[in-house]
Amino acid sequence: MAEASPGTPELYTARSGARIYRLPLRLFPGLDGYAHLVLDGGLQMLVDSGSGYGDSNDDLEAGLAAIRSDFGEDVGWESLTHVLLTHGHIDHFGGLPYVRPRTRALFGVHELDRPTVSFHNERLAVVAHRLRGFLTEAGVEAERLEHLMDLYLVSKHLYASQAVDFTYEACGMKVGALELIHVPGHCPGQVVMRLEDVLLSGDHVLPETSPHQSPETLTLSTGLGHYMDSIQRLKPLAPAIRVALGGHEGPMTDLAGRLQSIEAFHRERLALVERLLETPLTMAELSDRLFPAASGYHALLAFEETGAHVEYLVQRGLVGLVNADVLEDDLPEPTLYVRRGPHAPPSEVGRSTAGDGSSRESALGGIRGEQADVQL
Numbered sequence: 001m002a003e004a005s006p007g008t009p010e011l012y013t014a015r016s017g018a019r020i021y022r023l024p025l026r027l028f029p030g031l032d033g034y035a036h037l038v039l040d041g042g043l044q045m046l047v048d049s050g051s052g053y054g055d056s057n058d059d060l061e062a063g064l065a066a067i068r069s070d071f072g073e074d075v076g077w078e079s080l081t082h083v084l085l086t087h088g089h090i091d092h093f094g095g096l097p098y099v100r101p102r103t104r105a106l107f108g109v110h111e112l113d114r115p116t117v118s119f120h121n122e123r124l125a126v127v128a129h130r131l132r133g134f135l136t137e138a139g140v141e142a143e144r145l146e147h148l149m150d151l152y153l154v155s156k157h158l159y160a161s162q163a164v165d166f167t168y169e170a171c172g173m174k175v176g177a178l179e180l181i182h183v184p185g186h187c188p189g190q191v192v193m194r195l196e197d198v199l200l201s202g203d204h205v206l207p208e209t210s211p212h213q214s215p216e217t218l219t220l221s222t223g224l225g226h227y228m229d230s231i232q233r234l235k236p237l238a239p240a241i242r243v244a245l246g247g248h249e250g251p252m253t254d255l256a257g258r259l260q261s262i263e264a265f266h267r268e269r270l271a272l273v274e275r276l277l278e279t280p281l282t283m284a285e286l287s288d289r290l291f292p293a294a295s296g297y298h299a300l301l302a303f304e305e306t307g308a309h310v311e312y313l314v315q316r317g318l319v320g321l322v323n324a325d326v327l328e329d330d331l332p333e334p335t336l337y338v339r340r341g342p343h344a345p346p347s348e349v350g351r352s353t354a355g356d357g358s359s360r361e362s363a364l365g366g367i368r369g370e371q372a373d374v375q376l
């Protein structure tokens with residue numbers, strides 16, 4: 001991941017002269033990223049707020065101070081007109097409890113991420129409950145499961161819910177000159193923000209990392225199917241974009257190429273999952289084969305990433321359950337997934353995919369040491 005240097009914002013200028021400053025932030029240990037300040041006419045719009053954790057708030061302050069001192073802009077909490085979220089993930093909205101008491105700026109978010117920022121504890125309870133069920137069904141053993149749940153909840157309990165002033169669809173998906181485009185998948189309310197030839201791509205498109213995917217069974221309007229549709233949605237727009245700025249990592253000057261390579265990456269990973277599932281596996285076994293190096297929080301992200309790919313294939317009938325009876329009888333056993341193949345009739349699933357170990361070997365050969373390139 002690209003290193004952010006706290007306190008040294010970069011300036012990008014849109015075709016009409018509107019200015020976009022990138023504020024580098026240290027979000028969590030091992031995770032850097034950006035908030036952006038958009039100055040257009042009389043509007044001063046802060047896009048994302050950082051994590052609120054560790055150095056993040058200080059970096060935000062240092063960034064604003066540098067925009068005043070190094071670029072001569074009259075910006076600050078008093079003159080800020082809007083605080084806008086690209087999406088409802090804690091590394092982007094966790095700074096709100098710090099930011100909001102300092103400004104009278106109007107706070108906006110997409111409708112589908114409003115529950116996360118405004119009714120946070122309720123959302124957390126619902127998602128944690130589903131996550132526990134997902135990990136249990138995936139075959140994660142009890143002690144590891146509790147550790148993963150702790151990791152999931154640790155930073156999120158620090159946040160205090162914030163009321164929103166407006167939501168994006170209700171205001172016509174436009175704020176000043178910023179055109180908002182809903183691209184669900186990475187997050188239910190993920191938007192990208194277009195200012196003429198500059199695109200703030202949030203975590204929908206990143207230059208180096210393929211943005212994290214999670215199954216829709218955990219949160220509606222996420223899931224790989226929605227994400228791939230949202231990648232398609234940006235393609236017609238891409239040629240007009242000179243530079244795209246994501247929530248993490250460096251600027252992108254070839255958005256069309258990046259969309260294509262992300263799409264190809266997921267197609268390849270889906271094919272790999274299908275190959276691995278020539279032998280029946282639990283979700284946990286599959287995740288450990290796909291992401292053998294993932295540990296700590298990354299192991300949780302790896303489970304979700306695996307779940308999103310399996311769910312995509314199950315939704316399309318390409319992968320099925322070997323032991324649906326454990327669900328039928330509500331047994332506390334993990335479910336086993338297996339490749340159905342495009343043409344096998346349903347009755348053939350169990351028999352045609354028994355596997356003899358050799359297919360597993362060849363499938364494992366296809367992993368090529370991939371890391372858990374997953375992103376919050």
Ligand SMILES: [Zn+2]
Pocket residue numbers: 033089091092203247248375376
């Ligand atoms: Zn992020």
Ligand SMILES: [Zn+2]
Pocket residue numbers: 087089186187203375376
């Ligand atoms: Zn995110």
